[in-house]
Amino acid sequence: MIKAVLFDLDDTLYPSSKLAEAARKNAIRAMIEAGLDVDLTEEELYEELQEIVREFGSNHPRHFNLLLRRIGRDPDPKLVAAAVVAYHDTKFAYLKPYPDVIPTLMKLREMGLKLGVVTSGLAVKQWEKLIRLGLHHFFHTVIISEEIGVEKPHPRIFLEAARRLKVKPEECVFVGDRPDRDIRGANRVGMVTVRIRKGRYRDREPKNEEEVPDFEISRPGELLDVVRRLLRESEGDGKD
C-alpha cells in the first residue's frame, strides 16, 4: 500500500539544468557588455565556465573570478558584478516549477499521501529554492544531503525520509531524474521508483539493473496515473 511520494528536487520539480545554462550564458554576455575584451567567443567562454563548474563544483562561490583568471585576466570586480547580477536575475526568472507540479502535489495530498523531498546539496541553498519555487508548504518533510552527511544513492538518506514520514520504504514512491542517484538508491531500499525524463540526464540509459525504474514518465502530471494504478493494485491485493 503506497503511503508516501518522495521527490528529488533539481530537474524533477523545476528545470534546473535549463536554469543553470541560461544563467551562465547570460552572465557571460553581461561580462562582455561590461567590457570584457577577449578573443574567445561566447560559446568558448561558456565551455570554460562549464569546465570550472565541473572541476570546482556547482556550489563554489567564485566561478566568475576563476573564469577571468583562467583566461589570463585579473578578476575585475566590475565584470564579476555584472556576471553575478545577470546570473541571479536569470536564475529568479527560471526558478518556477514545471507547469503541472503544483496541481499534481495538491492531488497527491488530497489522496491522503505524505509528500517529501530528498535532495542533494547545501541545506540553505536547497531551502531557498523550495521557498522561491513556492513549494515549501507542500511537503511533510525535506531531507537535504548536507544535513544527513550522505549523498544519494546512499541508502541512509532514503531510509531517513521513510522514517520521518513514519512509513516503510516499500510504501514509498520515489520520483527522480537521475538513474545513478535517484533510481538506483530508491531501488536498493525497496521503494517503487519513477523516473522522470527531464533535464540533462533525460537521454541517459540505465547502466545496470539497479538503475532501471519501475515506471517512466515525461512530466510530473503523469505521476498521478502511476500512483492511482499502484493504489488500485494494492486494493486488489487487500481483497485477495
Next chain:
Amino acid sequence: MIKAVLFDLDDTLYPSSKLAEAARKNAIRAMIEAGLDVDLTEEELYEELQEIVREFGSNHPRHFNLLLRRIGRDPDPKLVAAAVVAYHDTKFAYLKPYPDVIPTLMKLREMGLKLGVVTSGLAVKQWEKLIRLGLHHFFHTVIISEEIGVEKPHPRIFLEAARRLKVKPEECVFVGDRPDRDIRGANRVGMVTVRIRKGRYRDREPKNEEEVPDFEISRPGELLDVVRRLLRESEGDGKD
C-alpha cells in the same frame, strides 16, 4: 574651476539605511512565518540582529545563522533560507536611486564635468549595487576602498579619485552623507564639500571644524545649484 563631481554611494545616491532596515525586518518576519517560535517580539529580534551587524560587520555572510545561535536555537536551514529570500527580495525592491539622481547626473555630464564614485566596501558588492541601480554608465571612475586598501576619510582614496580623473583635488566637488568619513576626508585634501542630509547620519552634527561642509543639501537635485554657483564664481575669478 570645478571640473569633477565625486559621490559617495550608500545613502548619498540611494536609500541604503532604509533598505537595510526594511530588508532585515522582513527577514525576521519571514523567519517567524516559517516557524521560528520564540518569546521575543519582532522588534526585539531586530535589535539582536542590529547588534550582530554592529559586532560582526555588515558584510558578514551569516547574520541569520548568528541570530538563531544568539537566541539559543540551532541554525535551521529552512529559517535561514526564509530570511535570505525575504532579505534579497526586499533589497532589490529598495535598490533604486533617489528620484532626482539620474536627471542630476545627466545634467552634470552635459555641463562637461567628470563624475566619479568613491565608496567603502567590498568591490564586487559595490559594483553590484551600481549595476542594479542602473548608475554604472554615468561615472568616469569608480573607486572602492577594498581596491585601494584604505577607507575614507584616508586622504589616499580621495587623491586617487582626482588622479584618475586627471584633475586637481581643489577642482573636485565631493558629495557625501557622513561628516566623519566623507566631509572630513574631502575637506582635508582641499575638495569642495557638499553634505547631503540623508540616511542614518542625517541629524548628526559635525564634531569639529574638519567635519563642517562647504554646502549642505537635502536632496541630490539641489547639487545643481551649488555647482552652477561654483562655476559662476570661478568665471568671475577668471575675469579679475
